Amino acid sequence: MSLEFxxxxxxxxxxxxxxxxxxxxxGVVLSIVIGLLCAAIQYYRIPVLSGLTAVYIExxxxxxxxxxxxxxxxxxxxxxxxxxxxxxxxxxxxxxGGSYMAEAFRSGLxxxxxxxxxxxxxxxxxxxxxxRYVILPQAFSISVPAFVANVIFxxxxxxxxxxxxxxxxxxxxxxxxxxxxxxxxxxFLLVVFYLIILLPVSILGAALERRVRYAGFxx
Amino acid sequence: xxxxxxxxxxxxxxxxxxxxxTMEHVTKRFEESLILDDISLTIQKGEVIVLVGSSGCGKSTxxxxxxxxxxxxxxxxxxxxxxxxxxxxxxxxxxxKIGMVFQSYELFxxxxxxxxxxxxxxxxxxxxxxxxxxxxxxxxxxxxxKEKAGCFPRQLSGGQKQRVAIVRALCMHPELMLFxxxxxxxxxxMVREVLDVILALAAQGRTMxxxxxxxxxxxxxxxxxxxxxxxxxxxxxxxxxxxENPKTERAKQFLNTFSFExxxxxxxxxx
Numbered sequence: 001m002s003l004e005f006x007x008x009x010x011x012x013x014x015x016x017x018x019x020x021x022x023x024x025x026x027g028v029v030l031s032i033v034i035g036l037l038c039a040a041i042q043y044y045r046i047p048v049l050s051g052l053t054a055v056y057i058e059x060x061x062x063x064x065x066x067x068x069x070x071x072x073x074x075x076x077x078x079x080x081x082x083x084x085x086x087x088x089x090x091x092x093x094x095x096x097g098g099s100y101m102a103e104a105f106r107s108g109l110x111x112x113x114x115x116x117x118x119x120x121x122x123x124x125x126x127x128x129x130x131x132r133y134v135i136l137p138q139a140f141s142i143s144v145p146a147f148v149a150n151v152i153f154x155x156x157x158x159x160x161x162x163x164x165x166x167x168x169x170x171x172x173x174x175x176x177x178x179x180x181x182x183x184x185x186x187x188f189l190l191v192v193f194y195l196i197i198l199l200p201v202s203i204l205g206a207a208l209e210r211r212v213r214y215a216g217f218x219x
Numbered sequence: 220x221x222x223x224x225x226x227x228x229x230x231x232x233x234x235x236x237x238x239x240x241t242m243e244h245v246t247k248r249f250e251e252s253l254i255l256d257d258i259s260l261t262i263q264k265g266e267v268i269v270l271v272g273s274s275g276c277g278k279s280t281x282x283x284x285x286x287x288x289x290x291x292x293x294x295x296x297x298x299x300x301x302x303x304x305x306x307x308x309x310x311x312x313x314x315x316k317i318g319m320v321f322q323s324y325e326l327f328x329x330x331x332x333x334x335x336x337x338x339x340x341x342x343x344x345x346x347x348x349x350x351x352x353x354x355x356x357x358x359x360x361x362x363x364x365k366e367k368a369g370c371f372p373r374q375l376s377g378g379q380k381q382r383v384a385i386v387r388a389l390c391m392h393p394e395l396m397l398f399x400x401x402x403x404x405x406x407x408x409m410v411r412e413v414l415d416v417i418l419a420l421a422a423q424g425r426t427m428x429x430x431x432x433x434x435x436x437x438x439x440x441x442x443x444x445x446x447x448x449x450x451x452x453x454x455x456x457x458x459x460x461x462x463e464n465p466k467t468e469r470a471k472q473f474l475n476t477f478s479f480e481x482x483x484x485x486x487x488x489x490x
Contacts, residue, residue: 115321115323115325116325116327118288118321118325119319119321119325119326119327120327120339121286121288121311121314122286122288122314122317122318122319122388123314123315123338123339123343123387123388123391124311124312124314124315124339124343124344124391125311125339125342125343126311126343129342129343133327133338133342134327137329138327138328138329141329
């Protein structure tokens with residue numbers, strides 16, 4: 001393994017890693033927003049919207065991210081919407097992640113028994129207070145393991161961005177292999193950088209799970 | 220835990236002879252089946268009413284209707300002058316006046332015992348945290364759970380959870396307390412500690428409507444016993460009268476299921 005090669009191309013990987021992190025986290029944040037909205041719509045069974053949400057969730061979960069990205073990247077310009085690859089990446093990740101997050105949050109909400117709501121109501125709490133202080137904290141702590149798994153899954157999915165010519169980690173590694181045929185070094189750096197990004201997320205996630213399990217969460 | 224428990228808790232004036240809860244011709248249906256059939260009932264301030272009957276006869280549903288957790292299809296339920304209606308705007312204010320204790324405790328599992336008690340008085344009644352805490356600690360001490368204030372519900376036994384649930388309801392200063400089979404899920408040894416708390420509340424003159432299968436307890440605590448069968452109140456009498464001389468065959472049958480012929484006695488007869 002050539003140490004010289006590694007030190008030479010380290011900055012290139014660093015740049016690519018930032019791109020991965022930026023788009024990855026933006027995508028995750030958007031997924032959370034979409035997920036919360038969809039979960040709320042389904043929980044309250046809002047007419048029409050809940051039907052649309054169900055269609056979106058099935059569409060999003062049952063098609064590969066790569067296909068979704070191709071639709072955005074090659075399809076949108078055809079109907080006159082111009083976007084750059086970064087926006088496409090974020091949108092694609094949010095489209096995929098939204099449904100995964102929605103399912104995680106919805107299962108959490110539905111796992112809180114109805115009688116807990118009645119217990120809160122019998123103490124005179126209104127709908128908002130019941131949701132805010134009794135249902136959501138419990139639903140959230142039930143959702144956390146699935147939520148953490150989704151975040152890690154989505155960050156890893158960024159590796160397909162190279163297909164729409166985003167210069168992320170995967171793209172950089174493939175590029176270097178193609179140019180210099182330094183397979184070992186390029187892949188080594190790729191693995192190391194993914195671990196640098198994902199290990200902290202994983203550790204934070206585990207800490208969050210412990211916190212909501214043992215210390216409770218909420219009011 | 221005997222003695223003057225839970226006295227000087229606000230939320231009630233011991234002025235008997237004034238109707239607190241009235242139900243007039245209340246009907247409740249689940250789809251086709253009739254659960255409550257033309258129920259009329261008045262509970263005076265300070266009265267302790269025990270509701271008995273076989274399972275499925277509508278006892279729990281009646282409590283749930285009183286707390287507007289179930290809509291009714293006919294008749295009217297009033298607390299004082301106010302009508303109880305699941306759709307009314309003033310519902311949350313009426314519910315504050317009615318304390319409810321559930322068979323399955325329903326403490327909030329993500330909060331400590333103290334936070335469980337403080338939540339509604341703070342958020343709903345906007346009372347000062349320090350005041351409620353003081354009151355909560357006094358009440359917890361009286362039910363023997365002062366040192367559990369910082370515990371989570373999962374760290375408590377069933378009987379302890381149920382006593383916390385009672386304190387939580389009391390801290391809202393309700394005018395009427397509803398108990399829905401509160402000892403049905405408890406181990407036999409824990410039943411007593413919960414019933415003692417309810418007895419103490421009765422001694423203090425609280426208005427209560429209690430659903431229970433503990434007949435000894437019913438007899439001790441009740442001013443009046445109501446026997447519900449197929450959604451109708453078919454007996455309404457003081458406990459002595461109900462337990463000694465039930466008027467209906469159905470009530471006799473029901474009470475018989477609680478007594479046993481001894482096997483030894485049968486042996487003797489055989490000889």
